[in-house]
Amino acid sequence: xxxxxxxxxxxxxxxxxxxxxxxxxxxxxxxxxxxxxxxxxxxxxxxxxxxxxxxxxxxxxxxxxxxxxxxxxxxxxxxxxxxxxxxxxxxxxxxxxxxxxxxxxxxxxxxxxxxxxxxxxxxxxxxxxxxxxxxxxxxxxxxxxxxxxxxxxxxxxxxxxxxxxxxxxxxxxxxxxxxxxxxxxxxxxxxxxxxxxxxxxxxxxxxxxxxxxxxxxxxxxxxxxxxxxxxxxxxxxxxxxxxxxxxxxxxxxxxxxxxxxxxxxxxxxxxxxxxxxxxxxxxxxxxxxxxxxxxxxxxxxxxxxxxxxxxxxxxxxxxxxxxxxxxxxxxxxxxxxxxxxxxxxxxxxxxxxxxxxxxxxxxxxxxxxxxxxxxxxxxxxxxxxxxxxxxxxxxxxxxxxxxxxxxxxxxxxxxxxxxxxxxxxxxxxxxxxxxxxxxxxxxxxxxxxxxxxxxxxxxxxxxxxxxxxxxxxxxxxxxxxxxxxxxxxxxxxxxxxxxxxxxxxxxxxxxxxxxxxxxxxxxxxxxxxxxxxxxxxxxxxxxxxxxxxxxx
Amino acid sequence: xxxxxxxxxxxxxxxxxxxxxxxxxxxxxxxxxxxxxxxxxxxxxxxxxxxxxxxxxxxxxxxxxxxxxxxxxxxxxxxxxxxxxxxxxxxxxxxxxxxxxxxxxxxxxxxxxxxxxxxxxxxxxxxxxxxxxxxxxxxxxxxxxxxxxxxxxxxxxxxxxxxxxxxxxxxxxxxxxxxxxxxxxxxxxxxxxxxxxxxxxxxxxxxxxxxxxxxxxxxxxxxxxxxxxxxxxxxxxxxxxxx
Numbered sequence: 001x002x003x004x005x006x007x008x009x010x011x012x013x014x015x016x017x018x019x020x021x022x023x024x025x026x027x028x029x030x031x032x033x034x035x036x037x038x039x040x041x042x043x044x045x046x047x048x049x050x051x052x053x054x055x056x057x058x059x060x061x062x063x064x065x066x067x068x069x070x071x072x073x074x075x076x077x078x079x080x081x082x083x084x085x086x087x088x089x090x091x092x093x094x095x096x097x098x099x100x101x102x103x104x105x106x107x108x109x110x111x112x113x114x115x116x117x118x119x120x121x122x123x124x125x126x127x128x129x130x131x132x133x134x135x136x137x138x139x140x141x142x143x144x145x146x147x148x149x150x151x152x153x154x155x156x157x158x159x160x161x162x163x164x165x166x167x168x169x170x171x172x173x174x175x176x177x178x179x180x181x182x183x184x185x186x187x188x189x190x191x192x193x194x195x196x197x198x199x200x201x202x203x204x205x206x207x208x209x210x211x212x213x214x215x216x217x218x219x220x221x222x223x224x225x226x227x228x229x230x231x232x233x234x235x236x237x238x239x240x241x242x243x244x245x246x247x248x249x250x251x252x253x254x255x256x257x258x259x260x261x262x263x264x265x266x267x268x269x270x271x272x273x274x275x276x277x278x279x280x281x282x283x284x285x286x287x288x289x290x291x292x293x294x295x296x297x298x299x300x301x302x303x304x305x306x307x308x309x310x311x312x313x314x315x316x317x318x319x320x321x322x323x324x325x326x327x328x329x330x331x332x333x334x335x336x337x338x339x340x341x342x343x344x345x346x347x348x349x350x351x352x353x354x355x356x357x358x359x360x361x362x363x364x365x366x367x368x369x370x371x372x373x374x375x376x377x378x379x380x381x382x383x384x385x386x387x388x389x390x391x392x393x394x395x396x397x398x399x400x401x402x403x404x405x406x407x408x409x410x411x412x413x414x415x416x417x418x419x420x421x422x423x424x425x426x427x428x429x430x431x432x433x434x435x436x437x438x439x440x441x442x443x444x445x446x447x448x449x450x451x452x453x454x455x456x457x458x459x460x461x462x463x464x465x466x467x468x469x470x471x472x473x474x475x476x477x478x479x480x481x482x483x484x485x486x487x488x489x490x491x492x493x494x495x496x497x498x499x500x501x502x503x504x505x506x507x508x509x510x511x512x513x514x515x516x517x518x519x520x521x522x523x524x525x526x527x528x529x530x531x532x533x534x535x536x537x538x539x540x541x542x543x544x545x546x547x548x549x550x551x552x
Numbered sequence: 553x554x555x556x557x558x559x560x561x562x563x564x565x566x567x568x569x570x571x572x573x574x575x576x577x578x579x580x581x582x583x584x585x586x587x588x589x590x591x592x593x594x595x596x597x598x599x600x601x602x603x604x605x606x607x608x609x610x611x612x613x614x615x616x617x618x619x620x621x622x623x624x625x626x627x628x629x630x631x632x633x634x635x636x637x638x639x640x641x642x643x644x645x646x647x648x649x650x651x652x653x654x655x656x657x658x659x660x661x662x663x664x665x666x667x668x669x670x671x672x673x674x675x676x677x678x679x680x681x682x683x684x685x686x687x688x689x690x691x692x693x694x695x696x697x698x699x700x701x702x703x704x705x706x707x708x709x710x711x712x713x714x715x716x717x718x719x720x721x722x723x724x725x726x727x728x729x730x731x732x733x734x735x736x737x738x739x740x741x742x743x744x745x746x747x748x749x750x751x752x753x754x755x756x757x758x759x760x761x762x763x764x765x766x767x768x769x770x771x772x773x774x775x776x777x778x779x780x781x782x783x784x785x786x787x788x789x790x791x792x793x794x795x
Contacts, residue, residue: 034705101658104681104689114691116617175617182614183650211564219561224571231568232575239579246705246712252611254713259645260593261586263653268579305557312571316578325627326653327642329592332582339578398629402657470657475631483634487660488687 001158002057004067004074009155013054016159021047027191030249035177039170039191039251046166063154070531071144075157077433079137080426081523082165083130084516087419090125091509097122098502102495112176120175120187126414127185127277129168134422135281136161136203139226141429142288143207146223146542147214148535156206163199167192179251183266185273186240190253193241197234204230220542221304225284228312232276240269260327268319275315278414279381282421283311283350289425290374291357291541294364298542299356303349310346314339321392324401333394340392344385351382369442369449373424376453380416384409399471404494408463415456415508423452423515430519434526444518451511458504466497594643596785601647601718602778603750604706604728605735605766609775611709612768613652616693623654624663624779637664638786647718647782659690664780671759674773696769697760703729724749736770737763 002010021044028040100106100115107113140157144150151157171188174180180187188196207227211219243253257265291298298304320328320336355378358365365375387409391400400406427445431438439445473490477483560566586592602610613619626632628639640663645651654661669677673684678696681688706728714720724731727745734742738756740763746756759773780786 101689104691107691109692109694111695114616116620119617119620178615180614180617181650182619182652184655208564217562219564219567224567227567228571231571235575244712244715246708250705254716255650256716258647258649258717259651260642262649262651264583264586266650268583302554305554309574313574313577316575317582320582322655325629326625327640335582402623406656483631488685491689492687
């Protein structure tokens with residue numbers, strides 16, 4: 001890793017790591033009476049580990065000029081491995097949380113392991129740890145291929161990858177220590193948020209600098225989605241996290257917004273974290289890996305334009321459907337509902353574009369579990385976007401809101417769509433990256449596929465059942481005109497479904513562990529060769545559509 | 553349209569600006585007016601701020617992630633109003649930075665739980681939920697009774713939340729640690745300051761049943777007991793609540 005950096009980059013890396021160590025020291029001193037001090041110590045440790053690694057490799061020979069002829073894939077390789085690590089950790093914690101709802105005593109009489117603290121550990125680990133690392137890793141891979149240009153330098157991708165994982169680490173350890181803003185999916189406190197902004201700016205600069213050197217006149221559709229992901233997540237993150245810290249020595253901060261304005265801002269963020277983190281980014285992944293694996297060009301270029309701008313525009317209005325019948329003004333609720341329903345059009349256009357791309361390649365879908373992962377992902381994307389639009393209708397929401405139905409819906413999207421497209425993309429790219437004909441074991445990919453599908457279906461059906469039963473029990477009246485069930489009655493009715501959900505999650509977790517083993521064995525048996533040459537020719541699959549030919 | 557796009561997708565900066573522009577519209581239209589239209593939040597002259605002890609309790613509620621299972625937002629639906637009480641008004645959370653409306657009811661809504669149960673019930677329930685409710689799946693929070701509440705930074709906490717718009721006075725900030733202690737020690741000289749700063753209706757009692765020591769249990773119970781009781785606005789007829 002260090003051997004690939006130029007001497008200048010090694011020096012700059014040392015300067016940055018020293019600066020990070022100083023910042024960590026400052027945080028540790030300023031926050032010595034607060035939980036913040038622990039995070040200062042963590043930052044120092046990370047910086048020292050980095051300094052040690054750079055010094056250890058400092059006198060390695062400088063990289064040769066030939067590196068410019070090859071794509072720079074090592075950050076992608078590390079990113080994929082790290083993503084799989086977060087997947088197993090996050091799914092494990094998720095399943096633990098699920099069992100806590102069945103056996104509430106599994107908390108060791110301690111704060112760090114109680115439901116409220118480790119539930120965000122689960123969500124952050126899977127969304128940001130697994131999903132985010134997979135997005136960074138694949139985006140750097142896709143960006144280079146579709147631009148036919150190498151990454152601009154060797155240092156910035158490592159800064160983004162490690163900096164981002166430092167953010168995830170601060171987030172997850174913080175929750176267990178008791179540091180949280182309580183804003184769902186934006187729990188990390190102010191200092192971690194500022195750090196993420198810095199990482200994100202560098203991430204986007206890699207994108208712009210690589211695009212500036214592209215040899216392909218058109219920016220491929222996958223990059224539109226990755227760019228929308230980076231840009232809009234930056235906007236959402238900065239606005240929703242505006243806050244005033246208690247002092248520079250406190251981890252705690254108070255949000256700039258309160259009450260109804262905070263609720264709207266939070267769900268504008270929350271829903272669009274789903275839109276631009278868990279949808280746009282992974283659509284970018286889909287638009288590259290699915291056509292490549294199927295060896296078929298994207299079905300329709302025009303459909304991809306319509307769905308891209310439709311998603312970018314409509315999604316940002318939809319957040320208020322999280323606040324139906326609340327103290328949020330009625331007109332905002334109605335706008336949110338309307339745009340949520342309209343959102344079905346670009347969503348299904350994307351799903352249809354993916355599935356129709358497979359026309360002529362369905363024999364491969366049957367034989368190749370990797371491609372089948374991506375196909376099932378597109379199906380779940382279509383299903384969960386339909387469900388989402390449906391649940392955003394005010395009268396449906398009156399039943400579904402606050403219940404497990406929402407949890408089921410989210411997991412149909414995250415397990416069925418996000419995780420499946422990611423596993424598909426990872427199984428496709430691991431042999432490409434490590435120069436193997438195929439994965440170590442196609443059978444194990446098949447095993448993983450069926451575990452993932454079974455786990456998702458068990459999970460989602462359990463939550464549909466529990467959610468709808470809950471919603472109905474809460475609103476059922478007896479003949480005498482009083483509420484028929486107490487809250488505890490509904491809680492007791494949930495128990496079998498909570499067990500089923502935890503079992504479904506366990507199946508999904510086992511699948512991910514099988515995937516890790518398979519990836520590890522593929523890497524271990526891989527020959528040591530140079531990276532893939534920067535291509536002189538446009539990729540025939542990606543520019544194969546007739547619409548792109550004229551004018552070239 | 554597609555011809556235009558065909559040119560647009562050849563320009564990285566053009567694409568960037570187009571994405572930012574298209575994505576910004578929804579948020580601007582839906583969020584900005586909430587700060588400018590006065591009808592968004594009702595008037596409630598009787599609304600009071602959280603005492604330092606209640607604020608500390610609220611921060612414990614946040615720290616422990618209580619919001620991930622309990623909402624604090626009663627919707628305008630008949631069954632919710634009958635189960636939990638009058639539907640929530642925007643003004644009731646206007647000092648909540650951030651709001652804790654929640655999104656999931658694994659447990660019941662807490663928007664109006666204040667005063668519904670005794671302090672003893674809350675302490676017993678938090679120590680071991682299954683002791684008072686055998687079917688409960690809530691985690692036990694027994695360590696709260698064993699943990700002393702940090703009060704030395706309460707002045708700084710109040711100052712920070714004043715910076716984002718909650719009207720704490722200099723007097724309240726200066727006396728924050730003493731007020732926190734006094735609210736849970738009714739016989740101490742500090743107790744007087746609490747009612748002086750926050751009104752005669754403020755709960756002043758040993759919330760965890762032990763007057764001498766100030767624990768996190770005191771703070772959390774004090775917070776739970778004030779939920780829904782910062783103002784009476786929600787209990788008045790709709791016409792009487794000014795907008």
